[in-house]
Amino acid sequence: MEQDYTGLGAIAWEGYASDPNPEIHKDKPMWLRAAQEIGDPILDVGCATGRILIPLREAGFDVDGIDPSEDALAFCRSKLEARGLSANLACQTMQTLEMPRQYRLIIVPCGTIQIVLGREEAQEALKRLYEHLLPCGTLLLTLFNYDKGYPESDLGVWKFRSRRPQPDGTELEKCGIVYSWNLFEQTLEQQVRYRLYRGEAVVAEQICDAPERWYYVHEMGLMLERAGFVLERVTGEYSDAPAKDGDGVFTFWARRPEA
Numbered sequence: 001m002e003q004d005y006t007g008l009g010a011i012a013w014e015g016y017a018s019d020p021n022p023e024i025h026k027d028k029p030m031w032l033r034a035a036q037e038i039g040d041p042i043l044d045v046g047c048a049t050g051r052i053l054i055p056l057r058e059a060g061f062d063v064d065g066i067d068p069s070e071d072a073l074a075f076c077r078s079k080l081e082a083r084g085l086s087a088n089l090a091c092q093t094m095q096t097l098e099m100p101r102q103y104r105l106i107i108v109p110c111g112t113i114q115i116v117l118g119r120e121e122a123q124e125a126l127k128r129l130y131e132h133l134l135p136c137g138t139l140l141l142t143l144f145n146y147d148k149g150y151p152e153s154d155l156g157v158w159k160f161r162s163r164r165p166q167p168d169g170t171e172l173e174k175c176g177i178v179y180s181w182n183l184f185e186q187t188l189e190q191q192v193r194y195r196l197y198r199g200e201a202v203v204a205e206q207i208c209d210a211p212e213r214w215y216y217v218h219e220m221g222l223m224l225e226r227a228g229f230v231l232e233r234v235t236g237e238y239s240d241a242p243a244k245d246g247d248g249v250f251t252f253w254a255r256r257p258e259a
Contacts, residue, residue: 003069004208005048008194010071012174015164017051027142028055030238030251031107035061038138043103045094045129046112049075057085064088064099095121097128104134108141111249114212117187122213126227135259139229141252146188146214149181158193171197176210188212217243217250229254 005013016024031052035042040062044053047065049072056063057080067073070091080087090099094108095116106129116122129139155178163173173195180189189211196204215223221231231254236247243250 002206002208004192004210005067005069006071008172008196008204008206009192009208010049010069010075011166012162012164012172012194013072014049014075015166015172016162017049019164025051027109027238027249028052031056031109031140032059034105034107034138034140035059038105040105041101041103043099043106043132045097045106045108046110047076047089048072050079052107052109053087054079054083054085057087058083064090064101064103066090066092066094066097066099068093094125094129097125097132099132102132102134102137104137106133106137106139108139111142111144111212113141114143114214115210117211117213119213122215123223123226126223126229130227130229130256133256135256137256139224139252139254139256141220141224141254143215143217143220143250143252145246145248145250146181146186146212147216149183150178154178155180161192163197166196169198170203173197186214186216188214220252224252224254228256230257 035056042056042061042063044063044065047053047067053063053065065087073089073091076089113122113125116125158175158177161174161176163171165171175193176190178190192208192210194206195202217234224231233253234243235241235251236243237249
């Protein structure tokens with residue numbers, strides 16, 4: 001089984017990252033506001049093909065990025081070069097994070113910590129993020145709210161997610177299937193399937209396991225405090241408003257105390 005965000009998965013993510021529709025990038029203004037408020041240097045955790053990193057670099061901020069997919073990072077490097085920009089990019093996971101400097105702001109977009117399945121691994125990731133912050137530095141970490149689960153009728157059924165044209169005339173389709181949603185373990189077992197079409201013919205296919213774990217707001221707050229952070233606030237839906245039940249996404253604003 002191939003790793004997601006590699007091969008066809010990286011191409012699919014780049015299609016999403018480069019989509020000009022602002023409705024699917026509602027988080028972008030929040031990251032820019034945070035950078036303007038807090039300053040740089042900035043670390044983008046799970047930067048992938050540069051969806052957030054490149055706009056920050058274009059705005060003049062000093063930004064590094066990490067991602068476990070070298071295929072995704074190759075897209076990011078190419079796009080930076082085409083814009084006459086550069087950034088230090090490293091193929092790393094957040095639980096093995098080891099960069100040569102500390103940051104004033106670290107961002108973890110797209111619920112990226114939810115693909116770190118082991119609880120102790122996730123705690124180690126938070127510890128390493130803490131160590132890579134300057135004193136009084138800020139961590140912004142997003143979580144998706146899966147509390148409501150999935151209808152029984154949706155389990156075990158392939159669901160269409162996107163289909164985008166490619167430069168060579170093919171079309172890349174992404175579908176997903178959820179096998180189980182475990183409230184007790186707070187885990188989601190699913191796969192994603194990428195198919196490359198030329199006309200109606202499938203010319204390539206890639207299926208990836210894509211399990212996730214979710215966390216309750218109070219639980220993540222305790223994990224951040226255990227890592228040494230001071231949790232300042234939790235906001236909802238990429239706004240400045242306090243998070244509330246029913247929000248689809250939560251953003252944790254946590255600070256490393258002054259030394």
